Amino acid sequence: MTGVRGPVGLEELYAEHYRSLVRLAALLVDDVGTCEELVQDAFVGVLRRRSAWDDPARAAAYLRSAVLNGARSALRKRRVRERPVPAPVRSGEADDNRHVLAALRSLPDRQREVLAMRYWLDLSEADIASTLGISAGSVKTHASRGLAALERVLEEER
């Protein structure tokens, strides 16, 4: 009778999103341990938020949003604590990839997040807009500016 969809199971939600969200966070925050904590916090949040928990699509959007907020917060606190943040260097990672990721992490929050969702999660503009709470036009703008800035940073490093 009602249009309410039944609550999705935790296992189902976990299986579908946990790994990809940790990897999303890892694009924004270098420390994988922190990333896992962020994502676990997001799951705890969605479980406590009954309204988000009821709807699988809404739960996924909530998780994405919570992870992005958590990553932003972690980066901000880290910037305050230990500025400047050195670019992470890992063995086995190709130089170009390392430069690209470092450049990505140097972008403003919104640009970085839009690019991560667009090129890692392959989300539509509408989904990105919904996750970030901005308009689709703004998503385009941030993506365009982010790519341009990324290109500029990479050019400068040559």
Next chain:
Amino acid sequence: MNVEDRLRDAMRARAAEVEPGDRLDAIGTRLDAAPSRRWRRPAFVALAAAAVIAVLVGALVIVNRDDGGRDVRTVDDAPHVDLAQPAEAIWPLKSGGTRYDTAEAAAVGFARDYLGLSSADLRNGDAAVSPVRVEVAGMVVVVEQLRGERGWWVTGSTADGVRVARPIAGETVGPGKVAVAGCAEGSGGPVRMEVRGDGVDAPLGQGESLSSSCDFAADLAGHYPAVGHGAVVAWARDRKAATVVRVSFEPRAQPLEAMWPIAATAVRFDTPAAAAESFAKDYLHIAEPGAAGTPVEVGDATQVPISRMTVHVRRLTAEAGWWVTGSEADDITVEKPEAGGSYTPDEEVAGCAGVAAVGIGLQYDGSPAFGLGGIQTQNCVYHGLPADQRPHPVAPAGAVVVAAVDDQLRPLRATVVRVRIPPSAPRLTGAELAEVAWPPTGFDRPYDTAAQAATQFALDVLGFRAVAGDPVVRRISDVKATVTVRPTDGGPETRVSTVRVDGRGWLATGADADGLVIEQPTAAGAVDVNGPATVNGCSVSAVPPTLAIRDDAPNASPLAEQALGAEPDCRVTATVTLGRRPSTRYGTVVLTLEDPLHQVVQAAAVRIAFTAGAPAATTTTTIAAGPPADALAEVSATEPEVAAERWAATVAGDEVLRVVAHRPVGELPGAMEEVDLRQPYGGPVTTVTVRRSGDQWWAVAATTPNLLVDEPASMADVATPIHVTGRSQAFEAQIVLQVVQRGQVISETAAMGGSSELQPFSTDVAVPKATPGRATLLVLTRSAKDGSVAEVTAVPITFR
């Protein structure tokens, strides 16, 4: 490999390195261990509220912090309602995620979950055509489908025998109390009344009427939200049903002392540092403001150092939290205007700055982010006008911002002065000023300098017998100057306003003097040649002034002249009838003070247009209310330029195209205007035509000379694919065609026209998602600099 491919590769490589362990148990453990976070809800809602209000008022009021942030929290002594809720709907809560497929289900859910009735008994339901009235649990529940929202929504209910006369549905209530009145039949106990806020469990205000008669009334005192919606609930005497009326809470006005946070949002700051940090980041838009330093108490106020500024914050009576009242950059002082004083946007801002250039801006309360106009300093001194040159003040208060800026005019730190902005006469663009300025168009005496124009204006129009010495010229901007003239050396001063128009040199636009001013008619105002003209002003002189109305015919006597009597205070009023018809289109209203020999020694003047128009009331009644049929989007405003900006914001996202000029068009005064918009850093101009309907202005067309659409015609009936032809000139010849329907971009296509000159383009735009009804075709270009929308042409269309 392009940058997108490189980015994808880098992401894949990074993701391949990250292999999370199985942490499902860890989540369960954290869930059990975590303390209840129910206290966080108000803060979360408040931050969401800030974001929503930012959109509503067009302001960039984003408090970019999560609820676990270091020290920024909203203060919880004021209730915060869920601003995501549609204005019309009481139930379900939009943020709750619940949606109902049928009206009956919505009504039952409302009775059970909103009103808490234990046995919501569905008895009847009408046909599923919105709105539906559903009988449930002794109530008739009104359930509707809302535009843009999925499912069915409860918009009100009426219990058997309980009528609420006040408030009426949709009424704005508060702020301190809500008056509820009505009639409840039957017996069984007092009538209980509640005021509820969206998403707030406990009533915000409540009371009972003990009267045994049908009538009930009470003023429900409460601490109601600064903004948002809720409902008034009047219970039946047996408490088994309720009449529920949707209401809005009255937005709280901005305190006169403080510019931040915006009072009409739910955002408040519980520490001085939090207020200062948000002020730097969200009000001034400083890119990296850093963390605030240690606050220092100075009397009632607290000073917070941040980003080479001292931000002044304090608590306000009757307001929660800490409020920003101003700031001082280490190396910028503002001498004009004074903090707390009155300021009009055409006044110079002046002071001293230890930087090569400053940006000067004016931020109206609740307006979009301000622009900064760059001004060079000379030996520390700067003076100039703020970038915002709107013709009408849009708020009664705001702040003047003088900022140290980077090479792209982005603020680094700023001295910010709180000011009152009195309502003023409409301000005119340069072109409009030139139209009514003196000498008139076609007059064969352009003046090379402002001083020449002012001197001749004083002699020919103000009635000076002579102008002594060299007039003092004060340049206000590249195109404006004030010239001080005197009839004799050491005589009283009259300031003549002048404007420079390319190709015509300098023109005079009016005059005033200390203690002598004309308030009505306003600059470029109208004087009806058929009716009496009313002139108001102020003169502090002991000598009564003389009023004259002149046309621009050389050496002609005034059309009307009258010696005015003394009135209380400084008031000067006169109603005069023109003695003859003017022989020119424009003229001047002049107030003069004369010496005992009847020589003009001081004067005030405004330039006016002579009209023989119909009474204003006739004009008003010809304008219908509601959106025009060709409105480009469902956005409107009470000011034409604001309507244009709002429409542009729907196209360009949050990248604001700013007003650079506007002008009336068409035969009917006050019915239609053209507003020129441009990006803050320049670029092509988009002209938006706005039309008034009722008290609102709506965008009905947008054009740019670089994007011309020949087909489809405006308001054409179309089907997918739409054949679009025209001519364009754009960077790398690239143009974008979008189709917008109900606020959503439902199709986007790229096309190519000309790059260095207008060249034809032709393309078919497939719109598979189109539904019958109105839509808008947008042809736009994006900025090569940052990808934002640079210019746009819009064509209203209708899908068959």
